[in-house]
Amino acid sequence: MPDHPRPDRAELIDIYRTMRTIREFEERLHAEFPGGEIPGAVHLYAGQEAVAAGVCTVLTDEDYVASTHRGHGHAIAKGCDVTAMMLEIYGKAGGLCDGKGGSMHIADFDRGMLGANGVAAGGVPLSCGSALSAKVRGTDQVSVAFVGDGGANQGAFAESLVLASVWQLPVVFVVEDNGYAQATGTRFHLGGRDIAPRAEALGIPAVVVDGYDVLAVREAAAEAVLRARSSEGPTLLDCKAHRFFGHMEGWDQQAYRADGEVDRLVAERDCLRLFADTAIVRQTLTTAELADVDAAVRVLIDHAVDESKSAKDPDIGELLTDVYVTY
């Protein structure tokens, strides 16, 4: 792959830092949520870090991603400021969207992060739009649409595949099949095992990817992104990685999951541990280097949470700004 050779030391460290940052961010939210200071709906991404990190490592700052309700990982991997993200989740002044969006609507257009989304598959057509925009403006920017296995059942997703195929848009559809849509297992809502064939039927190259293996995700994403950048049209990655936590904080006792399922997942399929154990990483990075990253990330997240707890509420005047007219 001319564009994306094997990852060098610096990139491997970056990938690890991204995954660790997401993990720490989400575990911390999980720990803080019962305290009652975090308002609203928070959907955690822990367990799926390799997908966001593996895809976004081959994107530039100018590329676009459209995200889902489970969007913290995508935002972090696309380079959003974690303190500003945390402030947003706490609904405080200084949040990425001034506290007006919340966890489900984190966006940072300066980073090509077009937004988490409260509506399943709501962001997928937006990615076709940002891809069209790049095409018409004559840039080589690539757009990535993240969508869950459940969201992939939406008409908006199916229609986006058709549009991207017909218009040959520079877009990469990244399905995150985490096994469940809320409490319903894919076995009972997908009508088939994989999403990939739906794209293939439309002439869109599609691959099923081990979503716990960040280097496998990176390789598949690199090929897809190269294809998009070279005006060769869309690709779909069907990434399999289950979530560690429930659907939503404070709501889900995960009664629908098999006995021992989550314990086994954490013990055997933790993308961070699997990454650290790969030969390529072992030959390139030391345990001490990874530990340094862990320590630095912990400081970063501590800071983000401390700031968020002590930050001011948004100014009440914000209520009526950013809407073109009020009556």
Add this chain to the structure above:
Amino acid sequence: MTRVLSYLNAVGEALRQEMQHDPSVVVFGEDNIGGTGCDGKLGNAWGPTQGLHEHFPDRVFDTPITESAFVGAAVGAAATGLRPVADLLFVDFAGVCFDQILNQAAKLRYMTAGKARVPLVLRAMYGTGMRRGAQHSQALYPLFAHIPGLKVVLPATPADAKGLMAAAIRDDDPVIFFEHKMLYFSHGDVPEEPYVVPLGQARVTRTGGDCTIVALGRMVAEAEKAADELVADGVQCEVIDPRTISPLDTGTIYDSVRRTGHLVVADESNPRCGVAGDIAALVAEHVFDALRGPVRVVTSPHAPVPFAPVLEDAYAPGADQIKAAVRTTIPVLARQEHAS
């Protein structure tokens, strides 16, 4: 026998009793069972359908996230012999299946000169207060009330939630049934036996001769609070809960305004092209001669729902705004207000 029940369980009881009563009633939506078959385990349904599948295993279904398909399927099933109760979860998701509601469900009976009927109930949560942000908090009932062919129901109490759900299921037209998410855990007396609260009959919750307050959904309790507090100012308000906004019981509203001469409408939705403005306009058109002060509407602002708690709390109207509106529509009080 009457006992205390939550609004959520009142809806659930109506579903169960109507399913018992009529084998053509079917219930479906995302996680209406909750976790179909995952390792044989069930149980993350939340809301009124919790446990329903245990009583009716063949008539409660989980759906994929396919609102266009399953709402449309509810229309088709309704037109061919079933009485489906489909669950949109948040009304905001009507966005992804609006055709099936607006062009299919609403039109079929009329276009076929009555050869087809669509006895469908579409359940939908609405409203602010749960910190869910702009795409999960809207009070979109005016959109549906605008469309001829749809009925729109907004229960404010547990007893009404049960009786109106029964009526909605038995009704032969498509009914959009709005459940306020912040009312789910409110409690009230609910009769145990099945009963029906007819669609299109308002409920007068307080009587009074000085000012009529028409309040919708969650605003009913706010209006009652305002009315109770205004008694101290010597103002007796009449509070009307229309219960259904389409059909709308205009008779009860007009009669009240004829007696009080004053009208305030409290509506959690946005102000433009909404139900509050609509009721104000109807009263202005039909009982203008009785009005002795300006009609006031109390609504949320013309803005999307913000996420941050301080902003969301400032967004939705409440008893204070209703009280202020009553004061400014009654000339004597308005003058006092002005002078103070």
